[in-house]
Amino acid sequence: MERWDTYRSTLHYALAIAGSELNLAVRLGVPVGELKNWLDGIVHVPDRVFLQTVDIIIGATKEDIVRTREALRKSPKLPP
Secondary structure, three states, rough: OHHEEEEEHHHHHHHHHOOOHHHHHHHHHHOOHHHHHHHOOOOOOHHHHHHHOOOOOOOOHHHHHHHHHHHHHOOOOOOO
């Protein structure tokens, strides 16, 4: 797996934790359109954003993780 695929998958997991593109964009301090470009693989996720997504995942509560896993099971939308 290429580094950019790892970054993008991590971003998708942080999106599931955040609950929406808008919530994640706010947490990352970026415009939603820029976030969508990263999620869709149009533009590579910058290193600083990857590290922020790792912080979001590490800071997630047990309830966040349970909710996220359930949501991903119902509607898996992770990149190929």
